[in-house]
Amino acid sequence: MQAVNQEKLDRFLGTMIVDMGAAMTAALVLIGDRLGLYKALAAEPMTPGELAARTGTAERYVREWLSAQAAAGYVRYDAETRRFALDPEQALVFADEDSPAFLGGFGDIVQAVFRDEPKITAAFKSGKGVGWHEHDRCLFCGTERFFRTSYKHHLVQEWLPALEGVVESLKRGAKVADVGCGHGISTALMAQAYPNSTFHGFDYHPASIEAARQRAEAAGVADHTHYEVASAKTYPGEGYDLVCCFDCLHDMGDPVGAAAHVRETLAPDGTFLIVEPFARDRLEDNLNPIGRVYYAASTMICTPASLDQEVGLALGAQAGEARLGEVLRQAGFTRIHKAAETPFNLILEARR
Ligand SMILES: C[S@@+](CC[C@H](N)C(=O)[O-])C[C@H]1O[C@@H](n2cnc3c(N)ncnc32)[C@H](O)[C@@H]1O
CATH class of the missing domain: 3.40.50.150 (Vaccinia Virus protein VP39)
Structure with missing residues (x-):
């Protein structure tokens, strides 16, 4: 067997972690799309409680979903206000069906x-x-x-x-x-x-x-x-x-x-x-x-x-x-x- 290059292995493992995250997150994109979470969040920055109230969903689930979305870079988290938001670019991809960048249906x-x-x-x-x-x-x-x-x-x-x-x-x-x-x-x-x-x-x-x-x-x-x-x-x-x-x-x-x-x-x-x-x-x-x-x-x-x-x-x-x-x-x-x-x-x- 060829010798393992540790640096290459670390880089590849890093890629795989990113891909595992993307694969898991696809189900969360589907949920956000189905429940209107992205569209509601596009209106203004919100706490999990506010987003849950706006969409008729359970706060504890929404909080976890938002945390995962923020870790993915799909939404932005402001640690000072403890609110989550969609940047304009994220909103174009996830919340605006008519935008030239909309991909929100891929779930x-x-x-x-x-x-x-x-x-x-x-x-x-x-x-x-x-x-x-x-x-x-x-x-x-x-x-x-x-x-x-x-x-x-x-x-x-x-x-x-x-x-x-x-x-x-x-x-x-x-x-x-x-x-x-x-x-x-x-x-x-x-x-x-x-x-x-x-x-x-x-x-x-x-x-x-x-x-x-x-x-x-x-x-x-x-x-x-x-x-x-x-x-x-x-x-x-x-x-x-x-x-x-x-x-x-x-x-x-x-x-x-x-x-x-x-x-x-x-x-x-x-x-x-x-x-x-x-x-x-x-x-x-x-x-x-x-x-x-x-x-x-x-x-x-x-x-x-x-x-x-x-x-x-x-x-x-x-x-x-x-x-x-x-x-x-x-x-x-x-x-x-x-x-x-x-x-x-x-x-x-x-x-x-
Ligand atoms: C990837 S979808 C694209 C649908 C649509 N043109 C669009 O762009 O949204 C492929 C389509 O080809 C149709 N299709 C596949 N084989 C076909 C055939 N031999 N004759 C007619 N339609 C066919 C499928 O039913 C399906 O609707």
Whole structure:
């Protein structure tokens, strides 16, 4: 055995303690989110008793929760006043659903991952897939809230304008398909921005389509949005000016088949917008904090989802631009380029 370098060991143990804390704290984030603790604390500095009174919770629990949050650096503690507070930056991350930095819903995703762990452990042995629809329902809401932050602040403002001629067409009145739309956050945002266009959301998961219909009602766009349970390879309609796949192409068993169907249903000058998790092409370039989150999600959610479907290509959430381009070329697309990127997303544009 190689000699142990004590300094390296100490550093690594330090990293592991931080990670143990983060893992334990995920459950506390979920509790804070569910009980409205972050949102209440965003109003003003509070003692545990004040926060408990404001949220209808028990002071002793809240005191312990706040102490853990302060140790995590998620809230600030003032030893003089004995009050806890959210700094503006912490409030943007935990308390303001509409902020460009909101991450407060991630506890739902972590809970789903732990609840579904036995299925994934068994799948490691069998090699079989675990479908998106087989996951704990927390995953669907958690995913909606996690992606909403990016979509709300980038989709209409940056991503659509980065596509050739698409905004003009949407303003005039375009026919749009949002394939693998999930809870339809992207569909509703586009429908709000472009009332002259018609939006068709498709997803193979019936519960998600039901949720998407409710979101469209709530967003006031039900009159020009239509949702239908359908797979990416067989959804109906043709002559779409724009077809979108938001964070879902890699979840599909046959992304080449799906993209080929997109190509068939596009108008001759139509655009295929592919939004995927941000990744570089080589594994060694994804060994960073974002890659860590996405490889973990890919192991627990995306790769099993793809393996559950026909072909089971299992691109994984870190496929990268080159591999995604290959998929699109195999499907018959010839003009493919990266239109935009954010730390979380890669935005590709493909045309026939
Ligand atoms: C990570 S979620 C993204 C949902 C949504 N686009 C969003 O960004 O919030 C992946 C979605 O792809 C859907 N999906 C997976 N395979 C599919 C397929 N073959 N056909 C249609 N939808 C599919 C799932 O049901 C799920 O809603």
